[in-house]
Structure formats: structure tokens, C-alpha cells
Amino acid sequence: MTPTHLPGRVAIPSLPTVLDAFNTAPADDARALLLACLRSVRWAERLAAHRPYPDVDSLLAASDEAAYDLTPGDLAGALAAETLPVLPEGVYGAAYTALNAAHAAYEAKFGHVFVICLDDVPPEETLDHVLAAIRSRLTNDPEEERVLTAEELRRLAKGRLVRALRGARNCATSPNGTALGK
Template identity: 40%
Template sequence: MTSSSTPGLTRFNTAEDDTARAALRAICASGAWAEEVLARRPYRDAEELLAASDTAVARLTPDDLTEAMAAHPPIGRPRPGDPVSAREQRGMTGATDRLKAEMLELNLAYQEKFGHVFLICATGLTAEQMRDSVRNRIDNPPEREREIVREELGRINRVRLARLAVRPENEGTPRP
């Protein structure tokens, strides 16, 4: 461990495999991603962990991406009782009813076209930015959209892993 290690990263590095695997699967539902990140422990610092995640995301097969996306709720409809989903989609909280209805319509059209949820790293985005993004991406060819989804998944995983790595000592078991 270097001096740049954090309490959360130390706990993650020293956790039993099953505990660390569960923490990773809460971050990203892809089993392939979780196993690759798990296999590279221990990490010297958060940057090394994030780089391992980036590598694992780049190696995901189409089936692995599908597995990862299946765990993401549609924008504007975070899972009830899921603080991670609610926190990440906070930008939709103050959206008007009209904008929420438009997002629902766009989400459904996107899902019908591509066969999966519209995936975006929503952390820090406003409802309008998310709406504009789905509007812009819905006309993409499937191959281009799949690569954008991979990029967005990588961003989401980075945000969640960073939270895991810096989690204070008194917050217990690693989780996103």
C-alpha cells in the first residue's frame, strides 16, 4: 500500500473475495467486469483501481454489456429504495411533469429501437441535459450507440468506484 491508499480502498483490497465481488457487482452487474477488477487486487491507489475498471470495460463483450445495462433503471425512474440510483439521477428531481413525461416517451422510443435502456452517466447532469442527450443519441446507428453505452458505463463505474475507494472507515463494508 502506498500513502495514497484510502480507508475504503484498504477495506476493498483486504475484503474476502465474496464480499469484494458483491461490492463490485453492486457497482456494475457485469460478472466479467467484476471478476477482472477483482483479480487485479490489491490496488496501490484509486487511480490504479479506476484504470483496471477502464480496461475491464473495454474488454466487455456485447453480452457482458447487455448484462451490465440490465441492472440500470431508466432515467427518471430510479429504483424505489435505491439510494445510488436516486443520487445519480438527482438531476431529474426538479424536472417539470412535462419534462418527465417527455423523458418517459424518449426512454421508451430508445428502448424500442436499441433493445436496452438509455444509459448515461447522469451524475451532475440536469434533466434537460439528459433529455437532450437521449434526443441526440436516438438517431445513432446501433454500432455507434453500443460504443457510447460502453463509454457511459465506464464513466458510471468510475464514479461508483471512486465512492467505494474513499468511503470513510466508519461506513463499513465496501459498496458503491
């Protein structure tokens, strides 16, 4: 039996991705996913309202743009919901004491928790990185720190959003552009 020739090209339907699910989810569900990435109602509503996104890069660019547009009040609300960075287990008690003291000094000076994106930091360097960053940023004036804090929140939101979309594999990329799931 000879194979039958099909004229033209045959379209093979693509499988739905996590981005497809995000784009078509009810607005409340999309906002809930976004609020898990950054506790800013303005940011989440803006991203949810501009769906559908053609690809993950477009969503991440919109995430950055919305984060850059947050007001000081929006940042304060997002910061109020942040928690301290998770450190690897097995760190010495003295290091935790130093870290707790540094966090307390930071909060006393700036009035909010210290936030830092640790996505590119190897786990074994996390504690040193956090301590050095807190100590360095304690020398900032409040306006300098507001700008740095907003940037760290933007980076945190972007990383969390990428991790939430990681199941898309073939279309999601990390903040540094590498394909996820590889």
C-alpha cells in the same frame, strides 16, 4: 529534562483506508461491492482477481481497462440491470412525459435502457441534459450507440467505484482527478 533523541527515523503507522479494506476483503465481498458499481460479472471478477491495488488511481485504471474489454454479451447483461437516471424532484409533469416518451423510443430502437453518466452535470441541468442526449443518441445506428453505451457504462462504473471508496479521503480521487472529501 532534555528530550531523548531517537536515532534514525521513526515510522508512524498509517491508518487503514477503504482501499486497504477492499484489497483485503474476501473475494465474495469485493465482487459484491464491484457488482453494485456495474452489473457485469466479468468486470467484477477481473477487478477482484487483480487485487491488491497500490492506490485508487491503479484501481480506476483497471476498472477502465476491464470495462473496455467487455463483450457485447457482457454489456447486454450490465445494461439489463441498469435503471433510469435519477432526476431532481420538482421537475414538471410535462417534462416527465417527454422523458418517458424519449426513453420508450430509445428502448424500442436499441432494446435496452438509456444509460448516461451525470457525474459532471449540475442537478438543475440534469433533465435538459438527459433529454438532449436521448434525442441526439436516437439518431445513432446500433453500432455507434453500442460504443457510446459502453463508454457511458464505463463512466458510471468508475464514478460509482469512486463513491464506494470515498471514505478513504486521503487517497481516493474523483474521475476528474480532484481529491475526494475536500
